Amino acid sequence: MTPHTSVRRALVAVAGVAFALLSAGQAVASGPVQTGDDHHKNQFVLEGSAAQCDTSTGKWRVTWTLTNKWNRDATITEVQSQPSGDVTVGDPAVPLDGAVVPQKDRNIDGQLTATQLVPGDATSAKLSFTVVWSKEHGKPNDGVTKKVSETVRFKGKCQPSEQCVKADSAKYTHTFEVTGSTATSTIKLAGELPLCSGESQSFLLVSYYAPSASATWPQYKYDSVVGVVDAEHPTVDLKVNVPACYTQVDLVWGDKLINPMVADGERYNDRKLGSSGAPGNRSRGPQAWYNGGSKACVTPEATMVSACDGTVTVHLTNSGTDAKYDAPFKVVAGLDGSFVKEVTVGPGKSVDVVVPADKSGKITVSSGKDFIAEGMWQPGHCTPPTVSSESTCDKFTVSVSNPEGDLPAEAVVTYGSETKNLTVQPGKTETVTFTPGDATEATVSFPDFDKEVTVSYVKPTECAGGSPSPSPSASSPGVPGSESPSPSPSTSTPGLPVTGVQVGLIAGVAALLLGGGAVLLVMARRRKLTEIE
Secondary structure (H helix, E strand, O other), rough: OHHHHHHHHHHHHHHHHHHHHHHHHHHHHOHHHHHHHHHHOOOOOEEEEEOOOOOOOOEEEEEEEEEEEEEEEEEEEEEEOOOOOEEEEEEOEEEEEOOEOOOOOOOOEEEEEEEEEOOOOEEEEEEEEEEEOOOOOOOOOOOOOOEEEEEEOOOOOOOOOOOEEEOOOOOEEEEEEEEOOOOOOOOEOOOOOEEEEOOEEEEEEEEEOOOOOOOHHHHEEEEEEEEEOOOOHHOOOOOOOEOOOOOOEEEEEOOOOOOOOOOOOOOOOEOOOOOOOOHHHEEEEEOOOEEOOOOOOEEEEEEEOOOOOOOOEEEEEEEEEOOOEEEEEEEOOOOOOOOOEEEEEEEOOOEEEEEEEEOOOOEEEEEEEEEEEOOOOOOOOOOEEEEEEOOOOOEEEEEEEEOOOOOEEEEEEOOEEEEEEEEEOOOOOEEEEOOOOOOOOEEEEOOOOEEEEEEEEOOOOHHHOOOOOOOEOOOOOOOOOOOOOOOOOOOOOOOOOOOOOOOHHHHHHHHHHHHHHHHHHHHHOOOEEOOOO
């Protein structure tokens, strides 16, 4: 063999070794994209740490470490645990099922930590799940899964250090709801251990009157109740009434009530359950406070009293059970609304507004947007005018008297076809006169009082003899007077002529004249007043 031949063979051998090494390197580099359980059985590792006994609950706490050694994200599915129970990750805790273990980043494996709580009398804890790696882009048939399972065994039992929980470390859960006229809450001790004997925790549910639908002051207690959780009562139900106006409702740690709650005064702050700070954050549940309502906590009322001089006193009050704040009033009077008076009435107080007579025909009272009352001057309780009459042979006189202190009275007097109007001032009397005719009654009406009175014309008896003299007459409302009948004329029988002085005749005429005078005197005194009913 020549030297050249030996050199050529050596070069060929070296080239063959180099090609073999290069091919092997390419095979190792392409390994992660291969599929199949055999290749990926070591790409995911589940390890369970030594279990710890949680002496506050009496349960084993197992911490699982999930390690992803591949350069693709791994999703955890089909999680099963023995004994059956929740397996969670993160804070706040979420179920392990569906969680993603991140891919390997350069030389750092992706990891995720899960927690499993197991009853204290269990002897082991087993966790099983399926790992699904994400598919590589451009390879529709790609996708690798792997079933993973691991078991941790316990030594002995896990028991709580105490069989109860002290009040200063206890935690709770709560509900809180305001519906219509009530507010309710249920507070429950968290965990499986009761409060220790002799330990207790109070909770206060309180509703307030409020000046608006937001947190404004002052506020006054409407209703409250205190419930106590103790060793025998791990749950307490609370219920209070809510006012039908602006309100605030609070669920409070402890039993200390603030009443009233004033500006720059004491507040419940983090004592409210559901607060971010202690002690309110020791109960898990919704924010346990409420502000709302749709109307003010006032009781505006108005009454009206008419005076006989035409004025009306409007009596404004704010003194009902729910009257806790100032009530605004507005009084508008007059047909044109030209009289306007606005006043504010404090809780438990009253104010009078006097509407003048020329504006009392229409009165309206409101409070804010609410209508309160409407009215007008009413003369029904006032002393009405009185009516009297006087009858003579040639006159029929009707008189109207108006009591002192009343308004001027308008009267309409009608006799036969004649009508006359009167305006009678307070404390005065006005008269009208008619010529007697066939009518026997006169009607007197009072438009302001919606009343009507009748008086009778009584013709004096002597009017037939041609010697008229006054003959008064009066009538009650609705009862006409009666006219006295005139004496019938008599006829004499013809006889012998009579001579000499007729003494008997003279004496008889004298007696008749005396009797007639007496009658006239009595009738002149018969005048009486007729009052309106």
